[in-house]
Amino acid sequence: METPVAGWYQDPADATALRWWDGLGWTEYAKPAVPVAPAAPAFVAPPSYAAASGYPAAPGYPAAPGYVAAPGYGYQQAVSYPPAKLSRKEADRAVRRNNGFGYAGLALALFGMIFNPVAIPSALGIIFGAMGLARARALEGKGVTKQTGLGFSIAALILGLLGVIRQLSILVPALLGSVS
Numbered sequence: 001m002e003t004p005v006a007g008w009y010q011d012p013a014d015a016t017a018l019r020w021w022d023g024l025g026w027t028e029y030a031k032p033a034v035p036v037a038p039a040a041p042a043f044v045a046p047p048s049y050a051a052a053s054g055y056p057a058a059p060g061y062p063a064a065p066g067y068v069a070a071p072g073y074g075y076q077q078a079v080s081y082p083p084a085k086l087s088r089k090e091a092d093r094a095v096r097r098n099n100g101f102g103y104a105g106l107a108l109a110l111f112g113m114i115f116n117p118v119a120i121p122s123a124l125g126i127i128f129g130a131m132g133l134a135r136a137r138a139l140e141g142k143g144v145t146k147q148t149g150l151g152f153s154i155a156a157l158i159l160g161l162l163g164v165i166r167q168l169s170i171l172v173p174a175l176l177g178s179v180s
Helices: 047-053 088-098 100-114 120-141 150-179
Strands: 007-010 017-021 026-032
Antiparallel strands (some): 017 026
16 A cells, blocks of 8 residues: 655644644645636737737736645645644744643753752642643654653652652651650
C-alpha cells in the first residue's frame, strides 16, 4: 500500500483547513483552506473597437498570487512547505503558549533550587510540573508532536523533587539537633 506524497491536504478533522502530510503521517502544521476564485477569461477587444474608441483593450484577470488557477470553484492551494525549523525563541514561545503549566513549574522548581524558602516553590514546581505533564499528554493525544512542554514538565518534576529533598536534608538535622 502506497502513501500519498508529502504536501498540503484537506484536514481529516476540519474540512475548512489544510494539514501538512509529511509522507508518513499528519503533522501539527495546519492552515485555513482558502477558496480559489476561477480565473476570468482574458477580454480582448476587437482591434477596430479599441482603435475606434481610443480606449485600450481590457486586461485579463490573472489568478491571485500564491494560488493555482483552476476551473470551477474549490479549495486548491498552491503547494508550499511547512515553516522552517523554529528558532529557539519561537520554540520557547510555542511551549509557553501550548503548556504554561510545564513552563511555570520549571520556573518555580528552579527558583526553589536556588532560594528554596521552606520548600514551597519546589512543592509548587512539582504540582505545576504534574499539571504540565498531563497537559503535554493531552496535546500529544490531539496530534501535536512538537512544543508540547513535555521536557519542561519532566524537568520541573525532577528539579522540584530535588529541591524538596535538599530542603528536607537541611531542616531534618536542624530539627533533630534542637530536640536533643
